[in-house]
Amino acid sequence: MSVAIDILLGFAVLCVWLGAIGFLRFAAPLDRLHCAAFVNIAAGAAVTAAVWLQDGPSDRALKTLLVLAAVLVCGAATVHAVGRALVLRTNASQ
Numbered sequence: 001m002s003v004a005i006d007i008l009l010g011f012a013v014l015c016v017w018l019g020a021i022g023f024l025r026f027a028a029p030l031d032r033l034h035c036a037a038f039v040n041i042a043a044g045a046a047v048t049a050a051v052w053l054q055d056g057p058s059d060r061a062l063k064t065l066l067v068l069a070a071v072l073v074c075g076a077a078t079v080h081a082v083g084r085a086l087v088l089r090t091n092a093s094q
Contacts, residue, residue, distance in 0.1 A: 005050045012046035015039060029086050037079045044068045 019039035026032050044067070051064045 001053060005053050008046045008050040008053070012043040012050070015042040015046065019043075030083055033079050033083055033086075037075060040071050040075045044071050 016039055019035045019042075022035040022038070023032050026035065048061075048064045048068045052061045055061045
């Protein structure tokens with residue numbers, strides 16, 4: 001069980017590094033938004049799964065699941081709003 005938790009946490013760290021590399025590599029702001037959303041969802045899901053493996057159904061595990069759900073809903077809405085604002089700003093400047 002401890003090995004699975006370590007693997008999940010290592011996967012979360014790998015997702016953050018991949019997102020950081022992608023953020024540095026991509027030049028367009030819309031592409032960078034995808035990197036930020038990827039880090040939130042992938043690393044958050046891995047950490048949530050690690051907490052559930054460690055604690056089982058506990059208060060802490062439920063709280064991490066609720067935070068992940070909030071990140072999925074609010075993060076997607078935020079990325080969509082920022083992306084739309086970037087597109088409108090780009091079209092207005094042309």
